[in-house]
Amino acid sequence: MxxxxxxxxxxxxxxxxxxxxxxxxxxxxxxxxxxxxxxxxDDIQERFDSYQNEVVTHFTCTATMVxxxxxxxxxxxxxxxxxxxxxxxxxxxxxxxxxxLDFDAQKTILDRLTPPRDYAPKVPNSLGMLDEYYGxxx
Numbered sequence: 001m002x003x004x005x006x007x008x009x010x011x012x013x014x015x016x017x018x019x020x021x022x023x024x025x026x027x028x029x030x031x032x033x034x035x036x037x038x039x040x041x042d043d044i045q046e047r048f049d050s051y052q053n054e055v056v057t058h059f060t061c062t063a064t065m066v067x068x069x070x071x072x073x074x075x076x077x078x079x080x081x082x083x084x085x086x087x088x089x090x091x092x093x094x095x096x097x098x099x100x101l102d103f104d105a106q107k108t109i110l111d112r113l114t115p116p117r118d119y120a121p122k123v124p125n126s127l128g129m130l131d132e133y134y135g136x137x138x
Contacts, residue, residue: 081098088094122128
């Protein structure tokens with residue numbers, strides 16, 4: 001009988017010790033998890049801010065380069081116009097050269113291109129894809 005009482009006493013003490021240890025671990029671990037999550041969130045925010053700064057820098061640099069390109073294009077056009085004015089033999093040659101150099105009047109390749117469509121073109125006298133009766137037979 002003494003052994004069964006001792007057995008039950010040890011079992012109850014072990015259970016209380018387990019509950020106490022579990023309670024302490026549960027109190028200590030949740031404090032570690034939010035700190036780790038906060039550090040991860042701060043790291044992600046820092047990387048995102050860095051990425052945004054890189055995007056702004058990239059587009060600022062691109063805009064500056066495009067401005068330089070446009071200025072260079074304008075300088076070349078002015079140089080060709082001045083050369084045509086100075087080097088033309090007569091007035092008709094001068095007018096032909098200026099007409100050839102009138103870049104604004106000419107259609108460029110970009111003007112002739114059409115952007116891709118994100119819809120199917122509609123055939124005349126037929127229902128379009130957005131029509132409420134499209135696909136139904138009458």
